[in-house]
Amino acid sequence: MFLQVVDLVKDFGGVVANNHISFDIDQGEIIGLIGPNGAGKTTLFNCIVGYHKPDSGKVIFKGKEITGFKPFMTNREGIGRTFQITKVTAGMTVLENVMVGAFCRTDQRPIAKKEALEVLGFLRLENVKDYHLNELPIASQKKVGLARALATKPELLMLDEVASGLNPKETEEMVDVLKRIHQEKKITLFLIEHVMEVVMPISQRVIVLDSGEKIAAGLPEEIVKNERVIKAYLGEKYAKGFRD
Amino acid sequence: METLRDAFDFSDFSKAERIGLGLFTIFLLVFPWLGAGSFVKAVMIQFLLFSLFGMGWNTIGGYGGQVELGKAQYVGIGAYTVALMMVWWKIPFWVSMPVGVLIAIGYSFMIGYPLFRLKGHYFAIATICTSLVLQDIFINWKLVGAAKGIELPIHDHPDFLFMQFKSDVYYFYFIMALFYAGLFYMNWFRKSKLGYQLRMIKEDEDAAESLGIDARWCKIKAYSIASAFVAVGGGFMAVYNLYIDPYSVMDLDLSIKIALMAMLGGAGSMWGPIIGAAFLIPLDRFLGSWLGGQKGLIGVDFMIYAAMIMVVSAYQPRGIWGIIEQFRRKGA
Amino acid sequence: MIILDAIIQGILMGLLFALVALGLTIIFGVMDIVNFAHGEFLMIGMFTAYWTSLLLHVDPLIALPTSAIVGTLLGVASYYWLVKYLLRGPMIAQLFGTFGLMLFLRYLAQFLFGTDYRIVQKGLLVGKSLSLGPFILDWTKLSAAILSLFAFTLVYYLLHRTKLGRALRATALNKEAASYMGIKTDRMNALAWAIGGGTVGIAGGLLVNFWYVYPTVGLLFVMIAFASVALGGFGSIKGAFFAGVIIGMIEMLFPVLGHLIGSDFLGPHFKFTLVYFAYFIIVVLRPQGLFGWKH
Numbered sequence: 001m002f003l004q005v006v007d008l009v010k011d012f013g014g015v016v017a018n019n020h021i022s023f024d025i026d027q028g029e030i031i032g033l034i035g036p037n038g039a040g041k042t043t044l045f046n047c048i049v050g051y052h053k054p055d056s057g058k059v060i061f062k063g064k065e066i067t068g069f070k071p072f073m074t075n076r077e078g079i080g081r082t083f084q085i086t087k088v089t090a091g092m093t094v095l096e097n098v099m100v101g102a103f104c105r106t107d108q109r110p111i112a113k114k115e116a117l118e119v120l121g122f123l124r125l126e127n128v129k130d131y132h133l134n135e136l137p138i139a140s141q142k143k144v145g146l147a148r149a150l151a152t153k154p155e156l157l158m159l160d161e162v163a164s165g166l167n168p169k170e171t172e173e174m175v176d177v178l179k180r181i182h183q184e185k186k187i188t189l190f191l192i193e194h195v196m197e198v199v200m201p202i203s204q205r206v207i208v209l210d211s212g213e214k215i216a217a218g219l220p221e222e223i224v225k226n227e228r229v230i231k232a233y234l235g236e237k238y239a240k241g242f243r244d
Numbered sequence: 245m246e247t248l249r250d251a252f253d254f255s256d257f258s259k260a261e262r263i264g265l266g267l268f269t270i271f272l273l274v275f276p277w278l279g280a281g282s283f284v285k286a287v288m289i290q291f292l293l294f295s296l297f298g299m300g301w302n303t304i305g306g307y308g309g310q311v312e313l314g315k316a317q318y319v320g321i322g323a324y325t326v327a328l329m330m331v332w333w334k335i336p337f338w339v340s341m342p343v344g345v346l347i348a349i350g351y352s353f354m355i356g357y358p359l360f361r362l363k364g365h366y367f368a369i370a371t372i373c374t375s376l377v378l379q380d381i382f383i384n385w386k387l388v389g390a391a392k393g394i395e396l397p398i399h400d401h402p403d404f405l406f407m408q409f410k411s412d413v414y415y416f417y418f419i420m421a422l423f424y425a426g427l428f429y430m431n432w433f434r435k436s437k438l439g440y441q442l443r444m445i446k447e448d449e450d451a452a453e454s455l456g457i458d459a460r461w462c463k464i465k466a467y468s469i470a471s472a473f474v475a476v477g478g479g480f481m482a483v484y485n486l487y488i489d490p491y492s493v494m495d496l497d498l499s500i501k502i503a504l505m506a507m508l509g510g511a512g513s514m515w516g517p518i519i520g521a522a523f524l525i526p527l528d529r530f531l532g533s534w535l536g537g538q539k540g541l542i543g544v545d546f547m548i549y550a551a552m553i554m555v556v557s558a559y560q561p562r563g564i565w566g567i568i569e570q571f572r573r574k575g576a
Numbered sequence: 577m578i579i580l581d582a583i584i585q586g587i588l589m590g591l592l593f594a595l596v597a598l599g600l601t602i603i604f605g606v607m608d609i610v611n612f613a614h615g616e617f618l619m620i621g622m623f624t625a626y627w628t629s630l631l632l633h634v635d636p637l638i639a640l641p642t643s644a645i646v647g648t649l650l651g652v653a654s655y656y657w658l659v660k661y662l663l664r665g666p667m668i669a670q671l672f673g674t675f676g677l678m679l680f681l682r683y684l685a686q687f688l689f690g691t692d693y694r695i696v697q698k699g700l701l702v703g704k705s706l707s708l709g710p711f712i713l714d715w716t717k718l719s720a721a722i723l724s725l726f727a728f729t730l731v732y733y734l735l736h737r738t739k740l741g742r743a744l745r746a747t748a749l750n751k752e753a754a755s756y757m758g759i760k761t762d763r764m765n766a767l768a769w770a771i772g773g774g775t776v777g778i779a780g781g782l783l784v785n786f787w788y789v790y791p792t793v794g795l796l797f798v799m800i801a802f803a804s805v806a807l808g809g810f811g812s813i814k815g816a817f818f819a820g821v822i823i824g825m826i827e828m829l830f831p832v833l834g835h836l837i838g839s840d841f842l843g844p845h846f847k848f849t850l851v852y853f854a855y856f857i858i859v860v861l862r863p864q865g866l867f868g869w870k871h
Binding site: 305309311313358359361362364365366368369370372373374376377380381496500503504507511543544546547549550551552553554556557558559561 | 608610661662666668669670673677682683684686803810852855859
């Protein structure tokens with residue numbers, strides 16, 4: 001077992017964001033985590049990676065319990081993550097950003113630089129390496145977030161809405177990049193996607209959250225037919241129509 | 245080896261910057277022979293001293309982005325260690341100064357550990373508080389001279405061991421040496437792992453943590469580096485002024501001045517603290533001697549000073565160097 | 577008995593501390609800015625009452641409205657001329673900005689009035705005291721405490737019962753949501769500074785009855801106010817009240833305790849050190865304060 005989440009509970013002062021969630025991920029898989037807004041997807045990520053401390057339950061990574069580890073500790077164990085929103089800042093160049101990631105595994109600047117350039121090359125970002133984040137389009141910002149995490153050489157990469165805000169062409173490109181990360185770098189992927197259409201083609205398995213509960217898990221083609229899943233999504237769409 | 249090369253390697257700066265640094269160095273080397281008066285020499289020494297303070301603050305405050313307003317307590321620790329060891333045990337400066345630095349580092353870890361649980365305003369005010377507590381203790385502590393402070397014994401003959409000289413020139417060259425040691429250290433620091441990590445923490449602390457950076461530990465390390473820098477300066481202040489008291493070496497105004505200068509010049513950049521000090525120290529001194537001395541104008545120098553702080557904070561928080569960088573990027 | 581006396585004195589002083597902390601906490605609550613110049617607002621309130629009473633030959637208590645007005649104007653002017661611009665910048669610039677204001681007001685006062693320590697010599701209440709059994713209470717302190725309590729209650733009522741107050745609190749809770757509701761945040765910010773300046777102006781007018789006024793008097797009080805606000809929770813009005821009173825008691829009680837056990841480290845010289853130290857301990861152990869809701 002690669003990543004194991006056992007009976008995880010997170011309660012924000014009465015609002016249960018994650019209610020007894022359990023699931024496993026095997027090495028080499030691509031797992032999608034989907035669900036409507038406010039389903040508790042990001043909270044689950046934060047509990048695994050260590051931004052939140054779960055109220056109960058366990059997180060086990062490569063046979064080692066990492067429940068309650070700080071984010072930097074889970075990273076050192078081999079879990080990388082990206083954020084839904086990459087903070088757009090003007091203080092560091094793209095190359096420097098990725099070098100920080102590479103410094104995670106080395107103390108030598110030349111080595112960090114070499115590795116960062118490698119990752120940038122892999123993601124085809126070499127031509128923007130001297131720009132600052134605020135000078136880049138959103139698709140490139142997202143890729144920098146990805147590059148940073150990749151530079152820490154994770155074994156498991158957790159991606160939070162890596163395709164949100166992208167147009168169809170950019171989304172396609174991103175999906176392609178993810179596939180390459182999976183195949184060439186042999187990294188297990190665990191991704192949150194709000195839009196089903198993005199996650200279905202690449203995920204081998206999908207986990208569905210709704211209102212803090214795990215309501216379904218299985219192959220993508222099973223999930224799209226699942227009654228509860230359809231209801232959760234339709235319900236949200238209906239509510240949206242009502243608000244507008 | 246790598247480390248040494250990084251410290252002396254300025255090749256990633258622009259040509260203009262390197263030429264500027266070269267000319268500045270030549271100017272400093274010949275300055276004592278330019279026939280400046282003792283007042284101007286004193287201002288120059290102050291400028292180099294505060295550049296050193298500012299460079300230290302720049303590690304945690306500039307690169308790390310932490311609003312640290314309690315550096316005066318470490319100036320005090322450095323100054324008092326040198327002064328007390330000299331008065332009590334006649335221990336030379338070259339021993340007492342490193343001891344002061346070590347005490348400052350130890351103390352900074354002690355204070356830094358709880359301090360860096362805090363963020364934002366809480367942190368900023370807490371740094372002020374720690375400094376005020378230490379100042380209060382020294383004001384009331386009879387053993388260390390309390391509010392009256394300590395006078396260092398003046399030797400009859402110039403004494404290198406105790407850093408006592410008749411002429412300001414020696415002090416000038418000594419602080420200049422310290423200044424360059426600081427400069428080379430900073431040149432290494434900004435390229436070091438810690439430097440990169442601190443900048444990431446300043447940009448986005450959550451993202452930094454996700455990249456395997458122990459943000460709190462990094463901040464504590466940078467804080468103690470900054471403390472060591474100002475403790476060196478504090479030791480120099482003791483032998484240069486030959487008199488210290490809690491008001492001159494531990495005051496809140498001193499803490500603020502250190503941080504302000506770095507910010508005015510441009511926090512988080514190599515030249516920022518130096519530019520800030522080059523700007524504020526002469527202004528401060530000349531305004532002080534020009535206006536402060538005139539009857540009925542007491543405080544006007546500080547009002548001008550304060551007005552400038554407000555204007556800079558409101559219109560150009562990135563400082564002088566920030567403006568230059570902005571123009572350069574636009575031009576490029 | 578001496579302890580009970582210290583507690584009563586502490587509560588009287590604490591009510592005034594609470595009034596000083598009130599403005600600081602409102603400004604912080606509404607716009608996340610720490611006003612370093614708050615102590616200087618207090619000092620200006622003190623000087624206003626001092627000069628009004630001296631030049632017009634009236635009791636300092638009657639000069640109180642002028643202190644309130646000057647404080648309010650100072651708050652509003654600070655907001656529109658300085659703080660509004662600071663809001664665009666990073667936090668460090670905001671801190672330095674209000675710090676600059678603090679220095680400016682301090683040295684303006686020094687320029688205008690010199691560095692002398694001044695105190696109100698004549699007044700209805702000055703020098704008179706009330707004996708309650710074994711306790712002797714100065715009328716100046718007692719009236720200051722009562723009027724502080726009154727002012728505090730008034731502001732509390734304003735914030736909780738009036739439409740304007742609700743709008744202000746809505747802004748503090750969520751700026752964006754408030755602006756969607758049609759609340760002009762700019763005006764609300766200015767209002768926060770007006771209330772902040774006004775209340776601390778009143779506090780200054782009350783304080784001058786029994787405390788020396790000099791240009792640097794503010795630092796001490798602003799640090800006490802920081803400690804109170806931290807203890808109560810940044811942005812909490814209720815918290816500022818109780819924390820002010822608690823800090824007042826600590827400040828009076830510890831020297832007495834120190835005297836009783838014969839320790840110099842609790843002596844009167846260190847009573848403010850204790851306040852700073854208390855702040856440090858409070859924020860490290862319980863950063864949200866007693867009644868905190870922000871951060």
